[in-house]
Amino acid sequence: MENYVVEMLNIRKEFPGIVANDNITLQVKQGEIHALLGENGAGKSTLMNVLFGLYQPENGEIKVKGEKVNITDPNIANRLGIGMVHQHFMLVDTFTVTQNIILGSEPKKGGTIDIKTAEKEVAALSDRYGLKVDPSAKIQDISVGMQQRVEILKTLYRGADVLILDEPTAVLTPQEIKELIDIMNSLIKEGKSIILITHKLKEIMEVCDRCTVVRKGQGIGTVTVKDSSPDELASLMVGREISFKTEKTAANPKESILSIKGLRAKDSRKVEMVKGLDLEVRAGEIVGLAGVDGNGQSELIEAITGLRKTEAGTITLNGKDITNLPPRKVTESGVAHIPQDRHKFGLVLDFPVGENMVLQTYHKAPFAKKSMLSYKNIYEHAKRLIKEYDVRTPSAFTKARALSGGNQQKAIIGREVDRSPDLLIAAQPTRGLDVGAIEFIHKKLIEERDKGRAVLLLSFELDEVLNVSDRIAVMFDGKIVANVTPEETNEQELGLLMAGSKLEKEGGR
Amino acid sequence: MFSNRLFNILIPVISVVLGLLAGAVIMISFGYNPVAGYQALWNGSFGDTYFFGETIRQVTPYIFTGLAVAFAFRSGLFNIGAEGQVIVGWLASVWVGASFDGPMIIHLPLALIAAALAGALWGFLPGLLKAKLGVHEVIITIMMNYIALHVSNTLIRTVLSENKDTSDKITDSASLASSWLMEWTSYSRLHYGILVALFAAVVMWFLLEKTTAGFELRSVGFNKHASEYAGMNVGKNIILAMVISGAFAGLGGAMEGLGTFGYMPTHSAFTNLGFDGIAVALLGGNHALGVVLSAILFGTLKIGALNMPTEADVPSELVEIVIALIIFFVASSYIIRWALLRLKKEGK
Numbered sequence A: 001m002e003n004y005v006v007e008m009l010n011i012r013k014e015f016p017g018i019v020a021n022d023n024i025t026l027q028v029k030q031g032e033i034h035a036l037l038g039e040n041g042a043g044k045s046t047l048m049n050v051l052f053g054l055y056q057p058e059n060g061e062i063k064v065k066g067e068k069v070n071i072t073d074p075n076i077a078n079r080l081g082i083g084m085v086h087q088h089f090m091l092v093d094t095f096t097v098t099q100n101i102i103l104g105s106e107p108k109k110g111g112t113i114d115i116k117t118a119e120k121e122v123a124a125l126s127d128r129y130g131l132k133v134d135p136s137a138k139i140q141d142i143s144v145g146m147q148q149r150v151e152i153l154k155t156l157y158r159g160a161d162v163l164i165l166d167e168p169t170a171v172l173t174p175q176e177i178k179e180l181i182d183i184m185n186s187l188i189k190e191g192k193s194i195i196l197i198t199h200k201l202k203e204i205m206e207v208c209d210r211c212t213v214v215r216k217g218q219g220i221g222t223v224t225v226k227d228s229s230p231d232e233l234a235s236l237m238v239g240r241e242i243s244f245k246t247e248k249t250a251a252n253p254k255e256s257i258l259s260i261k262g263l264r265a266k267d268s269r270k271v272e273m274v275k276g277l278d279l280e281v282r283a284g285e286i287v288g289l290a291g292v293d294g295n296g297q298s299e300l301i302e303a304i305t306g307l308r309k310t311e312a313g314t315i316t317l318n319g320k321d322i323t324n325l326p327p328r329k330v331t332e333s334g335v336a337h338i339p340q341d342r343h344k345f346g347l348v349l350d351f352p353v354g355e356n357m358v359l360q361t362y363h364k365a366p367f368a369k370k371s372m373l374s375y376k377n378i379y380e381h382a383k384r385l386i387k388e389y390d391v392r393t394p395s396a397f398t399k400a401r402a403l404s405g406g407n408q409q410k411a412i413i414g415r416e417v418d419r420s421p422d423l424l425i426a427a428q429p430t431r432g433l434d435v436g437a438i439e440f441i442h443k444k445l446i447e448e449r450d451k452g453r454a455v456l457l458l459s460f461e462l463d464e465v466l467n468v469s470d471r472i473a474v475m476f477d478g479k480i481v482a483n484v485t486p487e488e489t490n491e492q493e494l495g496l497l498m499a500g501s502k503l504e505k506e507g508g509r
Numbered sequence B: 001m002f003s004n005r006l007f008n009i010l011i012p013v014i015s016v017v018l019g020l021l022a023g024a025v026i027m028i029s030f031g032y033n034p035v036a037g038y039q040a041l042w043n044g045s046f047g048d049t050y051f052f053g054e055t056i057r058q059v060t061p062y063i064f065t066g067l068a069v070a071f072a073f074r075s076g077l078f079n080i081g082a083e084g085q086v087i088v089g090w091l092a093s094v095w096v097g098a099s100f101d102g103p104m105i106i107h108l109p110l111a112l113i114a115a116a117l118a119g120a121l122w123g124f125l126p127g128l129l130k131a132k133l134g135v136h137e138v139i140i141t142i143m144m145n146y147i148a149l150h151v152s153n154t155l156i157r158t159v160l161s162e163n164k165d166t167s168d169k170i171t172d173s174a175s176l177a178s179s180w181l182m183e184w185t186s187y188s189r190l191h192y193g194i195l196v197a198l199f200a201a202v203v204m205w206f207l208l209e210k211t212t213a214g215f216e217l218r219s220v221g222f223n224k225h226a227s228e229y230a231g232m233n234v235g236k237n238i239i240l241a242m243v244i245s246g247a248f249a250g251l252g253g254a255m256e257g258l259g260t261f262g263y264m265p266t267h268s269a270f271t272n273l274g275f276d277g278i279a280v281a282l283l284g285g286n287h288a289l290g291v292v293l294s295a296i297l298f299g300t301l302k303i304g305a306l307n308m309p310t311e312a313d314v315p316s317e318l319v320e321i322v323i324a325l326i327i328f329f330v331a332s333s334y335i336i337r338w339a340l341l342r343l344k345k346e347g348k
Helices: A044-051 A074-079 A097-102 A115-128 A144-157 A174-189 A201-207 A230-238 A297-305 A327-332 A342-346 A375-388 A405-418 A435-450 A462-468 A491-498 B004-029 B034-046 B049-074 B082-099 B104-133 B137-158 B179-184 B193-210 B212-222 B224-229 B234-260 B273-283 B288-305 B308-312 B317-331 B333-347
Strands: A004-015 A018-029 A033-037 A059-064 A067-069 A082-085 A162-166 A193-198 A210-215 A218-224 A256-266 A272-282 A286-290 A310-317 A335-338 A423-427 A454-458 A471-476 A479-484
Touching (some): A018 A210, A097 A144, A256 A297, A272 A297, A286 A462, A286 A491, A297 A335, A375 A405, A454 A462, B004 B034, B049 B193, B049 B234, B082 B234, B082 B273, B104 B234, B193 B212, B224 B234
Parallel strands (some): A018 A218, A033 A193
Antiparallel strands (some): A210 A218
């Protein structure tokens, strides 16, 4: 009999209309890092929410340290030593690290909170696991990686033995990911167990001992990582063979399409974020824009697409000045934009898919004649795009809200690419998507390049930048600090460049 | 078992039933007979042709104010200013209606247009402030209500009459009143306005669902950011939505000025037509047809209530409570939705 600290046996969870978890079994050994792998919507989060007491399963049982338990709310989960670090941090920005950690279980002295003792405890915990957190720093002043460690500390402070980490690396830089891996290892050494929710195979191969795969709500099985391979895990997850290396021929760049000179732009707080930036994208090439989030990438893209006024500099498209044109004019000059935040900018979630697909073109023939909408043409267009871009939706009349993230993204890509733009801007086009959808989107981007279009790809995933781009522009502190090709660089170098280090050898482009 | 569409119809219907039931409970607890009470309500609204005519007359401005609030809401705006827009519309219609005599085919449309323009102006200002300066429309429209009330009272006393408390009567050429409708309904104040109101409902539906302008308004209403990204002028659409909303409410005022009364009295307090329009729009799910149906319900309750004290000794204030309860249940539609889902699950 194995020594399992957490066992979830034959869990079944239904929601109206769908079975989110169907007969899934997850057994976590004491002191292991156990990966929970699955596509978006496969049921990973549902399963973890069942373990954390947010949902009640219809069927199956949960055992903690061999004893059958009934987890009806998160407090019970906490008491059983289960802690969860959510993908979106649950921290109060204006509170200090310590205040955040003790929130909800404050140590008291007399009638007041004993913050001194708490700070000492937090510092001791931080030291023990090598977390390097300053207990008195405010959350708003520390980095995202540090905030994540505060979340980890929060669970440890509450005495967690089993930590659930929900896609912890999604928001981190490569260096921070390294540090996180070290932290995970030191936690294991101290006898903790970790459940790592992810769809990044590389991380699983690197840190995990075993991996449980779920697909479409079904438990597919558990494999020992060192006996497996990324290819095997991927095909288990998706249910078919997946190619990782994005197949592409060498780029054949032609004339310049987008040319930016001396661009300056401020963010909504009036802080200058783009500080005299130069960038060129040519027809038939994909330029990857690499950089740590918050170095002016969003402002740059908003400035190109007309969503943000520029302070100085020029943006030309095909030799035509498009600086500070309104979004519609920019779109009509031949720019397509897959926005970073697809819910906020990309879609009107309460509109049907079909109407979302004419969001920029509804006022033009054949979708409108004399200011009258032609629903017939709108929906014929939608049906064609749904087919061509493999958007899985019950119908073109379904609200965009009801689609999964990957299919929402495919709908946006269909809409943008179908306009045959000269310049396609893709901002984090694969964020939060599973490997199947990522593969599809990468293929589409390369197809567009091969048709002679200019593609600007903003991504925080170095893998993606290295795999898809023909040329990489590294952005740091509002400027392009290096131009490199994927062949002549690697993750380490890019990571350093993104952090502001200078390239040692002179040159690049 | 329940499709989404069915849900959207079931929820207001259940709210109404629950409101009526709760009203019955209150009647019983105060020692009144709910059966007699509701019978009196029914008789007082549909019992004979006079009551029927009065009910339809009351429904007419409700349709307009309901459309006004619903239209703004579909564009993402909360127009609490329908009340003030009703008042300025009423004033403008009476002003134009009383100041000259002419062929009806010109005079009546002119008076209606004046009302719509006045309401539109009252909607334009909050729209402009919202679009250009980001001032919340709720605050501005509430203040505009007071401005409308007091300015119109002053104008009635100084310009529209000689220091009297009502304006002059409008001339016949601007009147919506109809002698045959009145005769047919035992001399109620029923007028042609109901036709204008139904036409307005069709206009709202057509504008929102069939035109590119409506596409933009709905899009802005759901998601400003995506609309801006897609190249729509968000500010322009906010102003347009408030202007059209105000025009609907202004026409609601014209129904009173040109139809029911034929003049405008000074008001010591708000007419409540605009505020009730919020409830009408809410119950009607902000759709044109829904607004018409819920306006009929509210008109029925308001007019029928007048008969409850005489026929069943139930105070008419109780109907106000029933109306409030209906709104309460609509507003808490989440609870009803949840209960329906539970039922659905257990039914399986």
